[in-house]
Amino acid sequence: MLFAKSTYIQRRALLKQKVGSGLVLIFGNNEAPCNYPNNAYKFRQDSSFLYFFGQHREGLVGVIDIDNDKEYLVGNDIDIEDIIWTGFVPSVHDLAEEAGIANSLPMSALQQMVNTANAKGQQIHYLPPYRHDIMIQIGDLLGIHPLTTRANASVTLIKAVVDMRAVKSDEEIAEIERAMAIGYEMHTTAMKACRPGVTEKYIAGLLEGIACGHGCKVSFNTILSMHGEIFHGDPSLRPLEAGRLMLCDAGAETVDNYCSDNTRVTPISGKFTSRQRDIYSIVEACHDLVISKAKPGVKWLDMHLDVCRLMTDMLKDLGLMKGNTEDAVQAGAHAMFLQHGLGHMMGMDVHDMEGLGQVYVGFDDEVRPSTQFGTDCLRCGRRIQPGWVLTDEPGIYFIPALIDKWKAERMHTEFINYDLLETYRDFGGIRLEDDLLITADGCRVLGEKVIPYHIDEVEAFIAQ
Ligand code: GLY
Ligand code: MN
Ligand code: MN
Numbered sequence: 001m002l003f004a005k006s007t008y009i010q011r012r013a014l015l016k017q018k019v020g021s022g023l024v025l026i027f028g029n030n031e032a033p034c035n036y037p038n039n040a041y042k043f044r045q046d047s048s049f050l051y052f053f054g055q056h057r058e059g060l061v062g063v064i065d066i067d068n069d070k071e072y073l074v075g076n077d078i079d080i081e082d083i084i085w086t087g088f089v090p091s092v093h094d095l096a097e098e099a100g101i102a103n104s105l106p107m108s109a110l111q112q113m114v115n116t117a118n119a120k121g122q123q124i125h126y127l128p129p130y131r132h133d134i135m136i137q138i139g140d141l142l143g144i145h146p147l148t149t150r151a152n153a154s155v156t157l158i159k160a161v162v163d164m165r166a167v168k169s170d171e172e173i174a175e176i177e178r179a180m181a182i183g184y185e186m187h188t189t190a191m192k193a194c195r196p197g198v199t200e201k202y203i204a205g206l207l208e209g210i211a212c213g214h215g216c217k218v219s220f221n222t223i224l225s226m227h228g229e230i231f232h233g234d235p236s237l238r239p240l241e242a243g244r245l246m247l248c249d250a251g252a253e254t255v256d257n258y259c260s261d262n263t264r265v266t267p268i269s270g271k272f273t274s275r276q277r278d279i280y281s282i283v284e285a286c287h288d289l290v291i292s293k294a295k296p297g298v299k300w301l302d303m304h305l306d307v308c309r310l311m312t313d314m315l316k317d318l319g320l321m322k323g324n325t326e327d328a329v330q331a332g333a334h335a336m337f338l339q340h341g342l343g344h345m346m347g348m349d350v351h352d353m354e355g356l357g358q359v360y361v362g363f364d365d366e367v368r369p370s371t372q373f374g375t376d377c378l379r380c381g382r383r384i385q386p387g388w389v390l391t392d393e394p395g396i397y398f399i400p401a402l403i404d405k406w407k408a409e410r411m412h413t414e415f416i417n418y419d420l421l422e423t424y425r426d427f428g429g430i431r432l433e434d435d436l437l438i439t440a441d442g443c444r445v446l447g448e449k450v451i452p453y454h455i456d457e458v459e460a461f462i463a464q
Pocket of ligand 1: 433
């Protein structure tokens with residue numbers, strides 16, 4: 001386990017207080033077969049299970065019976081066959097004891113526990129499952145269709161877990177810092193390897209190798225492409241071309257599952273062209289604006305809109321946008337250039353807790369999700385709090401299909417200069433991303449060393 005037993009005991013005690021009553025079931029993950037049962041994807045434990053129960057083994061369920069003040073770790077012990085193939089594994093009883101849980105039971109006991117709770121009218125709380133095997137498991141236990149299990153998850157439990165996981169403790173921040181250090185190594189390696197003729201896949205492979213070499217993995221599939229305008233662009237086997245930009249969005253996830261998430265853009269020829277400098281400078285200014293203004297109490301939606309205003313002002317200076325800035329942003333015209341949100345929470349999941357439902361993670365009664373194109377992709381809008389970790393990731397993208405669509409529909413012609421925009425259709429895209437810890441009176445960019453991103457620093461770094 002990553003932290004001391006007392007950390008997990010305290011977390012479960014606080015969860016009990018927040019949920020109040022009922023039977024809480026937190027499902028760990030099972031092995032996920034890739035192409036046949038014995039060839040599985042690398043095992044990844046569920047983050048909420050890890051947060052409250054700390055154990056990495058597959059096939060476990062954590063149970064908290066709040067009304068009877070009892071905790072259980074449920075799972076089957078391995079047998080001699082397993083020991084022959086995979087070596088010794090501690091018993092469920094030992095795993096429970098390590099996590100400060102008094103009771104352990106085999107999986108066959110879970111149905112009885114649920115039946116008893118149902119008979120007594122106890123409320124059963126579980127989190128929304130995102131894997132189909134867990135949906136089937138919950139469906140079986142509760143006698144409901146597996147595909148209805150997400151919708152029937154406990155909102156009380158979701159809100160309690162979000163409240164707790166959103167605020168990172170010092171020991172969690174220390175683990176995120178370890179992920180940042182690996183992320184630094186990954187990104188600076190990519191920047192140094194970036195030159196004409198090297199394939200996108202090759203560089204992405206180097207990054208994956210660095211993460212694996214530290215015993216961990218990438219925190220999400222690396223996005224590395226000359227087509228930075230494709231948000232989740234897979235690295236291709238195409239060699240990098242002189243004159244273009246390489247966008248790299250990548251992060252590490254430590255052995256104990258805390259993440260980093262950074263994006264950098266490197267000129268493949270070693271120097272930015274003047275047009276690339278113009279666009280990069282806008283993204284850089286937006287990125288720095290957030291670092292200077294993020295502090296407790298600020299609505300992340302307002303931070304996003306401040307970025308949209310600055311971006312619009314600076315795009316007007318270049319002649320790509322025109323008209324009144326406030327009106328343009330209100331109308332959503334800036335979304336020709338920035339089609340995603342400013343950032344998301346980050347922690348054990350790179351999009352932290354996204355599986356619990358974005359509306360509970362990023363929004364509340366005061367700030368509801370927007371339905372306007374672009375801003376509807378903002379994953380967090382509510383007032384930010386000390387201890388939260390959020391990504392700051394503005395970008396500018398030239399998406400040919402979107403240019404064609406909006407131009408044909410005469411969308412926002414009072415704010416967008418389509419004639420000039422046409423000359424940018426092969427530009428690609430630029431995003432800069434760092435991870436911010438919200439402090440008592442501002443924010444701190446995580447990572448002991450910041451991956452170079454100011455234009456002159458980038459050119460000097462890759463020239464070394
Ligand atoms: N890695 C995807 C993102 O930055 O949100
Ligand atoms: Mn990213
Ligand atoms: Mn991100």
